Amino acid sequence: MAPTKDNLSAVLYGINDLRLEQRPIPVPKDNQVLLQMEVVGICGSDVHYLVSGRCGPFVVEKPMVIGHEASGTVIQLGKDVKNLKLGDRVAIEPGVPCRLCHYCKTGIYHLCKDLFFCATPPDDGNLSRYYVHDADFCWKLPDNMSLEEGAIMEPLSVGVHACKRANIKIGDVCLITGAGPIGLVTLLSAKAMGASKIVITDVLDVKLKMAKQLGADYTLKIEKNMTEEQIVKKVHELLGQEPNVSFDCTGVESCVRVCVSSTGLAGVVVLVGLGKIEMTLPLTNALIKEVDVRGVFRYCNDYPTSIEMVSSGRVNVKPLVTHHYTLEDSLKAFHTAKTQEGDPIKVLIHANPNWKPS
Incomplete structure (x- = not known):
């Protein structure tokens, strides 16, 4: 043409x-x-x-x-x-x-x-x-x-890359902060790769409703008056344990802090959302628990995986x-x-x- x-x-x-x-x-x-x-x-x-x-x-x-x-x-x-x-x-x-x-x-x-x-x-x-x-x-x-x-496939590849960085496997228990498009494709990717339980947080009911439709096991609406400690406690209550993998898909400092504090011993925190250049984080908490903090920048060799996931029907x-x-x-x-x-x-x-x- x-x-x-x-x-x-x-x-x-x-x-x-x-x-x-x-x-x-x-x-x-x-x-x-x-x-x-x-x-x-x-x-x-x-x-x-x-x-x-x-x-x-x-x-x-x-x-x-x-x-x-x-x-x-x-x-x-x-x-x-x-x-x-x-x-x-x-x-x-x-x-x-x-x-x-x-x-x-x-x-x-x-x-x-x-x-x-x-x-x-x-x-x-x-x-x-x-x-x-x-x-x-x-x-x-x-x-x-x-x-x-x-x-x-572009946003889905971000979720796929995040899950590869976390080495998601069958039986993993995950926290995802933020149910925007990137949080949702991370949810889809983690489920397709074998995560057994996922809780996802957001401030909007409509996004949490979509997350539930896409396979989230639990959703947690973040209210303005909730402290970080209350959020962490609620995450643990919903999952019945500490997550071994947490994804921040917001870039918001308080959400990153929740991920670090929520994650269990020898777990992994994956930073997907792009936020401000400097943050105050509870890194001693991560050190004592031997939690790995890993960054995600876009994707690499992930388009074929994303296309296969959708074409095979494992991801919708x-x-x-x-x-x-x-x-x-x-x-x-x-x-x-x-x-x-x-x-x-x-x-x-x-x-x-x-x-x-x-």
């Missing part, structure tokens, strides 16, 4: 300044493919860039096409591309490393110092009609998976999708994600102008 001249793109110029504008249609390099973009999800980091101009240490300093949770259809091949063909539907892994440095060569390419990552300043994202990407970071979708599911991500918008309505989509009107979990934007609501 030959591209049209329409490459409408969602470009972030600054705080609360998101504009739709035409951009040139990119030309693929020899190792790249040109994609007709299909579905792009709104991530929490996208919202941070919109409302704050930054996410953690990453700061928007010039106009940037937003979006990185995406799927597309291959419409043009670079001359060296062998792993894909025209018409293939793919999930796009947004981080492309240099492939040459020590980190790439030792298998942790996501920590590459020269990593290109969609919609992380200064790199443009893919919320547009057309986008080029390195072919080896485009993962072909099985016939039984939809393009919407393909876009959700469809309930996460609550809202659909066209590319022309991107500003409305971001308003929904920003204000949480209508209780969104995952907001999807359909970039293909031929998309029709089902």
Whole structure:
């Protein structure tokens, strides 16, 4: 399919300044493919860039096409591309490393110092009609998976990577703080990998209801007047024991503290949410219990696992999708994600102008 001249793109110029504008249609390099973009999800980091101009240490300093949770259809091949063909539907892994440095060569390419990552300043994202990407970071979708599911492989891969970092195994007992999209995909991943009991916390009933639907054994609503000690005690009461693995999916200091304090002897705390640079944590507590504290930064070699989990039916991500918008309505989509009107979990934007609501 030959591209049209329409490459409408969602470009972030600054705080609360998101504009739709035409951009040139990119030309693929020899190792790249040109994609007709299909579905792009709104991530929490996208919202941070919109409302704050930054996410953690990453700061928007010039106009940037937003979006990185995406799927597309291959419409043009670079001359060296062998792993894909025209018409293939793919999930796009947004981080492309240099492939040459020590980190790439030792298998942790996501920590590459020269990593290109969609919609992380200064790199443009893919919320547009057309986008080029390195072919080896485009993962072909099985016939039984939809393009919407393909876009959700990005957040699911975060949950998969978090569970791999925790070495989740059959019988593990887990605490997850935060039932937003990342907390929920961590829940799905942990259950698929064998966790026997999971309690998940949040401040919103609607998110806890979704967590229960997705397989959480227990949910705990955090009230404003609850102390950390009360939360830890309630976690232990619900599980009937201390969790041996805790995941913080909020980045909120108090939640990280709860995870460290809740986790049992020789357990693991995995930090998934990106919060402020410095926190005050009960590390002596972790030291005495020999609790490992491990960080998570995106994913690495996790897309194939995520795709297999969904295609095999072990993980169902469809309930996460609550809202659909066209590319022309991107500003409305971001308003929904920003204000949480209508209780969104995952907001999807359909970039293909031929998309029709089902």
